[in-house]
Amino acid sequence: MLAIDLAKRCFQVCATDPGSAVLFNRALSRVKLQQLLSDHPPCIVAMEACATSHFWGRFSRGHGHDVRLIPPIYVKPFVKRQKNDAADAAAIAEAALRPNMHYVEVKSHA
Numbered sequence: 001m002l003a004i005d006l007a008k009r010c011f012q013v014c015a016t017d018p019g020s021a022v023l024f025n026r027a028l029s030r031v032k033l034q035q036l037l038s039d040h041p042p043c044i045v046a047m048e049a050c051a052t053s054h055f056w057g058r059f060s061r062g063h064g065h066d067v068r069l070i071p072p073i074y075v076k077p078f079v080k081r082q083k084n085d086a087a088d089a090a091a092i093a094e095a096a097l098r099p100n101m102h103y104v105e106v107k108s109h110a
Contacts, residue, residue: 001044002065003093004033005085006052014089020097025086037063046096048072048088049104057106068096069104 005012011033014025028036037045037056042064047053049069057067070092078091095101 001046001093001096002036002040003046003089003096004056005089005092006047006050006056007085010085012085012089014086014093016093020093022090022093025089027085034059037065040065042066044068044096046070046092048075048092053104054107058108061106067106068101069106070095070101071104074102 001016003014003016005014010027010029012025012027013033013036015023017023033056037060040063043066045057045060045065046068047056047070049071053069057069060067075088075091075095078094079087080091081087
């Protein structure tokens, strides 16, 4: 799974394996994020729902990924330490694995 904390220039990506172990949690530029999503085998891509998450959701779906947009209010309880991009990305990953989590539908481009 790739859990992405979205920003304007620098995106924090937390990658986990099927057993929820963190493989990496690092910052990527917009170009590097596009490259990662294009080259990575299909997986779950989780993000907090916001205006730009719909763009990235469509981009991810275009490359075969299963997109999960989570309302920010549902991610907040999973932030375990001080609020920063790495902690937010890890919280998104944890929230996306919850069986009863509510997701927002990715809006199609109008």
